[in-house]
Amino acid sequence: MQPDDTDRRILRHWLAEPDLPRADLASRAGVTTATLWRRLERLREGGVIRAERAVIDWRRLGYEVEVSLRFTLDKTNPRAFDEFLDQAREVPEVVGIETFLGRVDVRLNVIARDMAHWQEIYRARILTLPHISDIEALMLVSTIKETEALPL
Incomplete structure (x- = not known):
């Protein structure tokens, strides 16, 4: 349509x-x-409107830290992507998962209450994900523009 x-x-x-x-x-x-x-x-x-949803401000719920993690996976295992994604979906603090073509294979967006909580998530949940070859962490400092509006 x-x-x-x-x-x-x-x-x-x-x-x-x-x-x-x-x-x-x-x-x-x-x-x-x-x-x-x-x-x-x-x-x-027609699939133009996929859903109506609530947009929650995570910071107002006490999540002060947001980190974008970029992963390169060890692709010698043919199930590396599937196994990594299956386990990443199970981490409650992961609020976004994206896959890419190029040097970076997967990006996870992770929220945490504070730095101590972030360290706990990183050590116990992120580093235990399978098939990780390399990780790059980008800590969010500020959001300059955030919109779901389209140039209609």
């Missing part, structure tokens, strides 16, 4: 103010509430 200009206008307003009541969203997008509902349903069915 290919969204049209009206769909993009709806999505643009929705991304700008996700908590906006549907009637207000319809008004801002220049459509009726019934049209809005039909179009949102069509966008869901």
